[in-house]
Amino acid sequence: MTRSATLYRMVMPGHTCPWGLKARHLLRSRGYRVEDHWLTSREQTETFKREHGVATTPQIFVEGRRIGGHDDLRRFLGLKVGDPKATTYTPVLVVFLTTAVMAAMLSFTVYGTPLTVRGGEWFIALSMMVLGMLKLQNVESFSTMFLNYDLLAQRWVPYGRIYPFAEFGAGALMLAGVLTWVSAPIALLIGGIGAVSVFKAVYIDRRELKCACVGGDSNVPLGFLSLTENLMMIAMAVWMLAMKTRGAALEMPM
Template sequence: MAMPDHLCPFGLKSKSLLERKGYTVNDTLLTTRAQVDAFMAAHDVKTTPITYIDGQQIGGYSDLKTHFGYRVLAEGDTTYAPVIAIFAATALTALAIVLNLYAGFPVAIFLMWFFALSMVALAIQKLRDVEGFVSGFLGYDLLARRHVPYGYAYPFLELYTGVGMMALIGTGSAWIWLVAPVGIFIGAVGAVSVIKAVYIDKRALKCACVGGGSNVPLGAVSLSENLIMLGMGLWMLARWFAV
């Protein structure tokens, strides 16, 4: 479809995929609504684009990806792609910060930055759709089930903790007492909730760690997120006592 107010993204992606696979594409553009309706009626299809290879109807963009052996997520399928993207980006960001601001490569400081940045990134994902996050969170968080407002507060508490930890990395400031206990609390509650839901009750749930509508399975990722918050808080308090 290539109409004045709409250029079909799936058509462009299908054409690009075919060309990358070495095909010469005969791109038939549908420029009016009447042409679209006539095409769908003539070919007995409900959507466009439709790809034909050597006269054989392959289907739409998802069908084309399947034809070439790419994985296409069906409704309900799970994937770790969102958390992989987040952790890869925060790890690279932490690396850049440490290389620019610190002498040598202090591994502990790198991990602090990585964990704090990851908390902020995950909080942002939750804040994109707080209602959607809370709906998923209520499926397993023990405290939110008893006090629903805690579910709404959680993304803000995680953001506060992550930003606070970044501000206090490497310091022995008493301000740590305003940040670390929050991380310890939400991390401990979250870890216990995930352990009960996944490893004791054996429930197959979606993780709300990257926001509402996530296809990330509840389990190791969410447990790690909570244990990191718990561990970060305890480590910051330990450093304060050491000073």
């Protein structure tokens, strides 16, 4: 027997409620026959809310029983409802996955194989650029969150606003393989300070903080992945300085 549901959602000129569309799709995907009622004006919407004693739309009714809004429907169907305030490593993992694929594809295009030493260098450089870009979207918000744990920023506040530019710029130079004597020291400096700051905050002081690594609105917990970002910059800086020094030594006349 086909189950029935009634959906009330806003469909107005210039605005269609996205949660109403998601609720309708969810009901239909679960085999419900949906009576789709449109609330086509603000007045009609407010009247509906007063009559049913609810604060928001959409509202879903199943077999005459009011279920509630979109999140309530998900709970009714036994589905997970995300907590927008919950901490998650997903943003950083997505950055690293994306830059790893980008580096592998660049390596494949240039060298015919996705796994090369140069591809590894590109991965770190691209990661620095993308992470820097995310911080640059709102420098003030990033710098405020950064002040919670970075040791240098706590002593010299402008460093929090400089950091995203330094990370992005150093990554760009490393990606191009130019001005190593500029990019590597910058990466070594900001990566070293960052690693010490994160290690102290997380593993010594045992503080539970959010990481500013993907911007000031991040829900990423400060921890191992935050430390990894800084260790990657240190490793890249040391590697490039070593390669530069080796190249200079080979070029010296005997």
